[in-house]
Amino acid sequence: MEINIIPGEKLTIKLWETLTEKGIGSLLRPWQMRREGRAAIDIRCEEIVRLAQAERDAEAITRGEYRLENGSGPKLIPCNEIGTESGTRPASPLASDATLAEIAQQVNVADTIRREVNVAKAILHAEAELESDPQEPPAEKIDDDWLFRWRDNASQVSSEELQSLWGRLLAGELKQPGSFSLRTLEFIRHLSQEDARKIEKIAPFVVNESIIVRLDDDVLTAQEISFSFLLELQEMGILSSVDSIGVQTDYRSASPDKFLKALVSFKKMLLVENDDKDKILSIAVNAVTNVGRQIMQLGKFSANEAYLRSAGAKIKDMGYEVMLADCISVPPNVRYYNGVKL
Template identity: 35%
Template sequence: MGIKFDWESKNFEVNGLTKLVRTVSTMLNHDVASKQKVCEAKALRETRLIELQTNEEIKKVLNGELTYDMEKGLVDSNIDSCEYDMGRIMPTFDPNEYPNTLSGENDKRKDRNTFKAINLAAEILSDSTTEPSQDPVEEDWFFSWREAASGFSSDYMEKLWAEVLAGEVLAPKSFSLRTLEYLKTLSQEEAENINKLSAFIIGGRVFTEAKDSLKANGLDFHECLQLQDLGILQGVGTRVRGIFEPTLTHDKGFVVQIFSKYRLILLFSDVKKTFAFSCYSLTKIGLELMNLSSLPLNNEYLDEVKSIISKEGYEIQTINLAK
């Protein structure tokens, strides 16, 4: 999506990326308007340059035969705080632009880590079609995030912290302060194992009866026990059963609705009966961290789960949900 600019009114559309710009600028006591003014000046300048091209070139642009390449066109080399194309302006964040960062010679590494994560969050939000909540990011949350993200320099962990920031900008209170503290203690290997788990979550639970696909993907009892030790799963080693209550449909049948990653699973029956199964369930922190993964539900695992459920007399239908 990027920052959309209305060429008629010369206004910016508020979306996830613009909200990130405002959040970071406000939190770090930086004039939020300054970055947008630079972007606006460049956008207007490029518009003027396009207008000065020949009528034939303009016609070809309007007809879609030609496009104006902002990077290869006439660009002021003295202004490098934005990368953009027609209708899309992509800000970048530099710690030198913000006087109230971590500061100090010993903290330059922390500043680099923090702003790399912020720029990665900007890339994530530039492609997001989700409309952000109007609720602001809480100040305590942002500074807790900044302090935590500043301690990581690996590409994998910086991407993880970027996803946390992007998610919180779109929907404040998605990630608790406790979850931020938890993430600070994770190694990259542990984070990767948690991410792997996300492809096997249905209705906030792991169907333990699907043993073959779980074992084939490195999620047998031992690995799940380690995830429980990490505070992600609960019920490993005990006889926990997940229960879903059916609802009456318009044709007097009964259906159990179960949400999974990008899918809705519907279990139909002609009698009202509770659907129960052996499972491990996610903790509160586990539920929040599952939102960071873009992995789809594992198809082999889903097929095994459906096979088990069908033996209980349910008719199963799965509906793909928009990402």
């Protein structure tokens, strides 16, 4: 009998094997064990509802409305009001040492719940990222130090947008261990939503995952990519050489027969050609740092076509034939289609 494997199922199984082995995602594990034979969307809804309830429970504990007790099993019970018997009041507004210890314990419980909820939500985002990916799981495992650092960092994020980012980070590392450095984890830990928006703004102008082409600054300025904005990205650690003069990249041919070079920006590309195979294409650029390149892998960006057309026109003026085309990555190559000569 032929067994149909759902796209992404192997990667999802690999994800849960990796997390379970290290005791990560404990809030989700009981539901994960009940997944077989149930619709994925039903399970996802149940998980989200339960995580939302866990968040509300943590907030109630923090406000002092409930406390967690462990008798025959952990459960939430309403906190008794102080000084309600016979209309009496506490003798002192200061809590006793025992009360302070209990308050500290309950605050710690609430904080632990919040952290576990944050990790669980990031894991759900990772699972969603993997569930339609047919890639075979790699033989390599995620480094333990990396995984525990990921857990600690993801536990501190309550923003849905940033939880999604941490989820994509875990999914990417699972698919190819070593893709994201500990330095990148540290960078993302300090990433604010404003910083994320700056990266989203510059991403459509990145070519070959490594450069910002500076052939026509008027196009960049029209898109609010000013020199001061580029300097901000340099200070963040995303770009380099912004304040340097005369920085350029020299491209040699990728073909032995003629000059041929692809300048790729997500799903668009410029195909540059010339009959002289020894010709060198020199382009003024700002470089994207290693951290910047890794961060760019996490987003769902698209190229700025007006920017590519302008860059292509400038390259054409240098004596090259230039084609703008759609493309798809088929490692180690890039396939293009719908090409239009500029």
